Amino acid sequence: MTDLLEVRSLEVEFDRGAPVLDGVDLQVRAGEILGVIGETGSGKTTLARAVVGLAPVVAGRISVDGLDRTRLRGRALREVRRAGAVQYMFQDPLRSLDPDLTVLRLVGQPLAVAGVPAGERRQRVLEALDLVGLDHALAGRRPALLSGGQRQRVALARAIVTRPRLLLADEPVSALDASNRNHVLRLLDGLRRELDLAVVLISHDLESLAGVADRLAVLYRGRIVESGPAADVLGRPLHPYTALLAASAPGGGAARRAELAVLRAPAPARPEVSACAFAHRCPFADAGCAERPAEAEPLPGRTVACHRAADWRTPEAS
Numbered sequence: 001m002t003d004l005l006e007v008r009s010l011e012v013e014f015d016r017g018a019p020v021l022d023g024v025d026l027q028v029r030a031g032e033i034l035g036v037i038g039e040t041g042s043g044k045t046t047l048a049r050a051v052v053g054l055a056p057v058v059a060g061r062i063s064v065d066g067l068d069r070t071r072l073r074g075r076a077l078r079e080v081r082r083a084g085a086v087q088y089m090f091q092d093p094l095r096s097l098d099p100d101l102t103v104l105r106l107v108g109q110p111l112a113v114a115g116v117p118a119g120e121r122r123q124r125v126l127e128a129l130d131l132v133g134l135d136h137a138l139a140g141r142r143p144a145l146l147s148g149g150q151r152q153r154v155a156l157a158r159a160i161v162t163r164p165r166l167l168l169a170d171e172p173v174s175a176l177d178a179s180n181r182n183h184v185l186r187l188l189d190g191l192r193r194e195l196d197l198a199v200v201l202i203s204h205d206l207e208s209l210a211g212v213a214d215r216l217a218v219l220y221r222g223r224i225v226e227s228g229p230a231a232d233v234l235g236r237p238l239h240p241y242t243a244l245l246a247a248s249a250p251g252g253g254a255a256r257r258a259e260l261a262v263l264r265a266p267a268p269a270r271p272e273v274s275a276c277a278f279a280h281r282c283p284f285a286d287a288g289c290a291e292r293p294a295e296a297e298p299l300p301g302r303t304v305a306c307h308r309a310a311d312w313r314t315p316e317a318s
């Protein structure tokens with residue numbers, strides 16, 4: 001299967017500062033959910049915004065369905081955006097939904113932008129509400145009269161109403177309680193199957209991603225430090241930073257606690273070690289880490305950017 005989204009050597013820089021994304025590579029196939037995990041400030045939102053053309057890309061390539069979007073300008077770019085094949089679901093639906101518009105208008109907006117005639121829009125909005133499990137009776141309501149879970153589903157309906165090929169969902173469940181969180185995650189899982197959607201699901205919460213993502217990419221300080229099938233990445237992290245994340249997540253098993261114990265060891269002071277993004281926090285860093293680690297593929301479908309990937313685990317943590 002070919003990749004629907006392909007990101008290669010992406011660099012994003014604001015105001016000529018240090019790069020916020022630094023050589024990011026990833027790919028997502030149709031019908032697949034890629035979870036992007038990383039702590040606050042690691043660049044997750046910037047990555048999603050770059051894909052929809054809202055962040056300053058200084059190098060690299062972002063291809064959707066084989067078309068490199070970083071090279072599009074002017075009219076060609078407007079046309080591609082208008083068609084709505086890529087949709088971005090913002091982090092906070094309360095702030096991203098216009099409080100003065102009804103659900104019908106809000107969900108119909110991307111269709112209006114895409115030039116769908118008004119007569120057709122209502123029907124398509126109602127279909128989108130069905131897909132996210134929202135009652136048609138809510139179509140006349142404004143966001144203030146909806147619950148948090150309903151608002152998030154309105155945001156989802158709006159994101160899929162154009163039948164996009166790619167959905168970027170930025171922390172779609174972080175503001176929800178556990179039951180609504182599960183509901184929205186199950187919905188996303190159903191939608192990617194039903195619509196053959198490629199989904200990039202961003203979260204700082206591993207638990208949310210674990211049950212629904214096919215693959216994970218771990219972002220640290222603007223670099224992908226590890227990627228691979230979700231169960232493998234979480235079950236046996238190859239990068240010390242992923243191990244730290246997995247061990248810190250609720251439900252980490254005995255092996256994970258062992259990893260955590262190892263990782264809690266104070267990082268030795270190695271001012272000379274700085275080329276690896278994680279070296280300053282890594283108890284396993286040695287002189288070799290002064291070189292930026294190349295992304296290796298130790299197993300098919302898995303990548304890791306760590307010089308010590310093969311030998312940092314103690315027998316206790318293996």
Ligand SMILES: Nc1ncnc2c1ncn2[C@@H]1O[C@H](COP(=O)(O)OP(=O)(O)OP(=O)(O)O)[C@@H](O)[C@H]1O
Pocket residue numbers: 014020038039040041042043044045046047204
């Ligand atoms: N418009 C901007 N101008 C300057 N710097 C920015 C801008 N947007 C983001 N940044 C910087 O880029 C870095 C990554 O931010 P980003 O929001 O992508 O991280 P994140 O991983 O999504 O964090 P969070 O989980 O808190 O949302 C941060 O250091 C942030 O300050």
